[in-house]
Every structure is written in C-alpha cells, then in structure tokens.
Amino acid sequence: MIFIEPETETSLQCPFQPFQSYIFSETPPVVYVASFVSDEEAQHLIQNSQQMFTPAYVYGSGNTQIDTTSRKSHTAIPERDHVVRCIEQRARVNQHWEPGMTVEALSMQRYQENGFFRHHYDSFGEGFKKDRKSTLNVFLHANCTGGGTHFPYLRIPEDKRWCQYIDCESDQEGVTFKPIAGNALFWENIQADGTVWPETLHAGMPVLSGTKIGLNIWTWTKDRVM
Numbered sequence: 001m002i003f004i005e006p007e008t009e010t011s012l013q014c015p016f017q018p019f020q021s022y023i024f025s026e027t028p029p030v031v032y033v034a035s036f037v038s039d040e041e042a043q044h045l046i047q048n049s050q051q052m053f054t055p056a057y058v059y060g061s062g063n064t065q066i067d068t069t070s071r072k073s074h075t076a077i078p079e080r081d082h083v084v085r086c087i088e089q090r091a092r093v094n095q096h097w098e099p100g101m102t103v104e105a106l107s108m109q110r111y112q113e114n115g116f117f118r119h120h121y122d123s124f125g126e127g128f129k130k131d132r133k134s135t136l137n138v139f140l141h142a143n144c145t146g147g148g149t150h151f152p153y154l155r156i157p158e159d160k161r162w163c164q165y166i167d168c169e170s171d172q173e174g175v176t177f178k179p180i181a182g183n184a185l186f187w188e189n190i191q192a193d194g195t196v197w198p199e200t201l202h203a204g205m206p207v208l209s210g211t212k213i214g215l216n217i218w219t220w221t222k223d224r225v226m
C-alpha cells in the first residue's frame with residue numbers, strides 16, 4: 001500500500017470545482033457528490049494513465065493474486081501531479097478528518113466489456129491495525145451500459161429525484177448507483193467503534209458494453225486500538 005504524505009506544498013493552487021453533495025444515508029454515512037471532478041481533470045487522468053493499466057489483483061489473506069472470477073478490470077496508479085494533488089486535497093478537506101489519518105495513493109480502475117468487481121468490502125476488518133475508513137469512488141469515464149455500483153443492503157429512498165443517480169428500474173435488491181462521469185460516491189466503511197459498516201458491501205456490476213473508468217480515493221484510519 002502506498003500512502004501519500006499530507007500536503008506540505010502551501011503554494012498548491014487548485015481550481016474551484018463547484019460540486020454538490022447530497023446525503024444519501026446517515027447510518028452508514030453515504031454521500032452522493034455530483035461534479036466532484038471536472039471534464040478536464042477526468043480527461044487528464046485518463047490520457048496520462050493510458051499506458052499504465054495492468055490486470056487488477058484481489059487481496060486475500062496472505063495471497064494477493066489475479067482472480068478473474070472475482071474481479072475483471074485493469075488498474076493504474078496515476079502520476080502524483082498537480083491535478084492528482086488537487087483531487088486529493090478536495091477529498092481530504094471534504095470529509096471528517098482526524099489527526100493520524102492518511103490517504104492511499106489514488107488508483108484508477110478500468111472495466112471493459114464483461115469487466116466487473118464482485119461484492120466486497122473495501123475495508124480489511126478488525127484484525128488489521130489500520131483500515132480504509134472511507135471510500136470516495138469517482139466515475140471518470142462512463143461511456144458504457146451496465147457497470148453500476150451495487151449495494152445490496154442499502155434501500156432506495158422514496159424521493160424520486162434520486163432516480164437520476166440510482167437505477168430505480170432495477171429488480172435487484174438494494175441500490176445501484178449509475179456510472180455518471182464526473183460524479184462520485186463517498187461512504188464510510190468503519191464505524192466509530194472500529195467495526196465495519198455491514199451495509200457498505202458493494203460490487204462494480206458487469207459492464208455490458210463500452211468502458212467504465214473509476215478513481216478510488218481511500219482514506220485510512222489512524223491505528224486501531226487493539
């Protein structure tokens with residue numbers, strides 16, 4: 001795991017990005033963020049990482065391997081340039097931040113036709129000293145059918161305005177967030193007592209046609225009290 005150092009470059013000048021946050025759920029905290037990145041930022045990341053994608057691994061207990069029955073996608077860690085630093089900064093200042101928390105190096109996921117990521121938790125669980133406290137999953141490119149992010153234990157809200165972001169036609173249990181380029185979903189994986197929020201189980205559903213590219217921003221807890 002690569003962690004990035006807190007921003008020390010006081011001269012970091014970032015463009016203003018007028019994103020809008022909508023609280024989806026308070027328990028667990030899930031926030032939908034429209035326009036979290038601009039088109040220019042998404043294009044910059046995609047273009048600069050084109051040659052860097054490699055088949056994605058699945059983390060297991062002790063054996064980290066390529067397992068296309070669990071996950072079929074390619075991953076890339078974009079160069080930590082000005083655009084990446086500004087996105088990190090935006091993610092950092094827009095969440096509950098405690099001393100000792102860190103951000104994992106931003107990673108991109110590319111799914112082509114039939115690509116998917118089976119249901120999983122982003123957090124590692126209570127046996128681990130540190131953990132992924134929150135996930136900010138950004139859709140950078142969504143020129144695809146399928147490919148929503150599915151949470152079987154979340155419930156569709158009654159307010160129909162959510163249907164622009166959620167697949168309200170789906171007959172699957174739970175909630176599927178549609179891939180919409182520029183938009184993001186934030187959720188907390190870990191509760192205040194250090195245990196995992198069970199409702200944060202999720203999957204990247206199969207891409208039926210086209211390509212989806214996502215960006216993961218994982219914030220890690222300070223050490224767990226064990």
Ligand SMILES: O=C(O)CCC(=O)C(=O)O
Binds near residue numbers: 147148149202205216
């Ligand atoms: O691509 C998605 O919709 C989900 C991705 C994901 O869950 C992950 O990369 O951990």
Ligand SMILES: [Fe+2]
Binds near residue numbers: 120
């Ligand atoms: Fe995930």
